[in-house]
Amino acid sequence: MSSHKKDSFGMKKLVYFLFLIIVGCTSDIDILTENYKTVPVITALINPWDSIHTVRVQRSFLIRDKEGAQLQNSDSLYFKQVEVSMIGIKDSQEKFNYNFDKKSVAKDSGNFTGDNHHVFQLNKKLPIQLSGRSAYSSGYADLDYLLLKITINDLDTVISRMLPVYAPVKVYNKPYPNKVVIYGDYVSEFYCHSASRAGSPLINGELEFRFHISESGDNFGYDTVYTYKFGCLSGYRFDSPERLLNKIMMSLDLTRDDINSRVFHTMDLYWTLAEPDYFDFSNVSSYWQGMLDLPYSQVDGMYGLMVTKVDGVLEGLELDRRTMDSLCNGKDYKNLHFKYWGIP
Numbered sequence: 001m002s003s004h005k006k007d008s009f010g011m012k013k014l015v016y017f018l019f020l021i022i023v024g025c026t027s028d029i030d031i032l033t034e035n036y037k038t039v040p041v042i043t044a045l046i047n048p049w050d051s052i053h054t055v056r057v058q059r060s061f062l063i064r065d066k067e068g069a070q071l072q073n074s075d076s077l078y079f080k081q082v083e084v085s086m087i088g089i090k091d092s093q094e095k096f097n098y099n100f101d102k103k104s105v106a107k108d109s110g111n112f113t114g115d116n117h118h119v120f121q122l123n124k125k126l127p128i129q130l131s132g133r134s135a136y137s138s139g140y141a142d143l144d145y146l147l148l149k150i151t152i153n154d155l156d157t158v159i160s161r162m163l164p165v166y167a168p169v170k171v172y173n174k175p176y177p178n179k180v181v182i183y184g185d186y187v188s189e190f191y192c193h194s195a196s197r198a199g200s201p202l203i204n205g206e207l208e209f210r211f212h213i214s215e216s217g218d219n220f221g222y223d224t225v226y227t228y229k230f231g232c233l234s235g236y237r238f239d240s241p242e243r244l245l246n247k248i249m250m251s252l253d254l255t256r257d258d259i260n261s262r263v264f265h266t267m268d269l270y271w272t273l274a275e276p277d278y279f280d281f282s283n284v285s286s287y288w289q290g291m292l293d294l295p296y297s298q299v300d301g302m303y304g305l306m307v308t309k310v311d312g313v314l315e316g317l318e319l320d321r322r323t324m325d326s327l328c329n330g331k332d333y334k335n336l337h338f339k340y341w342g343i344p
Helices: 242-251 276-287 321-329
Strands: 002-007 040-046 052-059 082-090 093-099 101-105 117-123 145-152 157-164 170-174 189-193 205-216 221-232 235-237 261-274 303-319
Touching (some): 040 145, 052 145, 082 117, 157 303, 205 242, 242 321, 261 276
Parallel strands (some): 040 303
Antiparallel strands (some): 040 052, 052 117, 082 093, 082 145, 101 117, 145 157, 189 235, 205 221, 261 303
């Protein structure tokens, strides 16, 4: 199986970044003088239900020469003595306490040192239970918070944040649980829900459509999955047929002129929700470079972010007869070569 992705709005825009501080605008961090002080740069996007949890801890630094020699020195990027731990909290009581291990991972080539990245990982399924889940509700975890604690002995400082524990996202379709309908008075409406005992339900997220399609030509054929991702709140409705059909078209590899037949099988909805700080970070980091502002800072004493994110999926949705007919025979889509077949 091959896979193709077009990402109009990506949670993976979360860049594992190192801010090269060029200009500053506060008296707290004066980076235009020899009084410049290193600032921790932290990336922690924690899904409580994952079995691998990764935290990135780096340091800002000042480029002091035109050649940027510091870029090639891994000591410029990392602290030497860092400890990362995660503590589960319920009703203000500690339920567990785990330490992360330091790992070395390969990095892409670029302007920075070719040395491997240093990250901190916890390879463990957290002992969290879920209750109260239903057709339209995510239910609740039996834990309130994850306290993420980062101790940087180089700076004699501790940076921490309480991350609310949200239930895995519940994705559902109204009024047709297993069908996609884009015509008539009752078109498909998709919703998601994720709740926490420690905060309001999440509403900021992104939705990914995954289209399961067969493609063939004169001498070949294969099954593939095309995807289309976009920013979305906790509900999405097909107010017009184009809201689905155009996304299918835009996800395809239209540079291929050797494909003369496509069959649409099913589609899945993959929904990711995160705390609002994540989306503030994404918006700021996308245009920060060169601006006369400091990088995004969520917690005092650091750049970057430490947030909770959760996801969920609704699989195996089929197109109804009229939707399939539009995809196969509609004037704007017939050149995509989809073949119609009967759907009960």
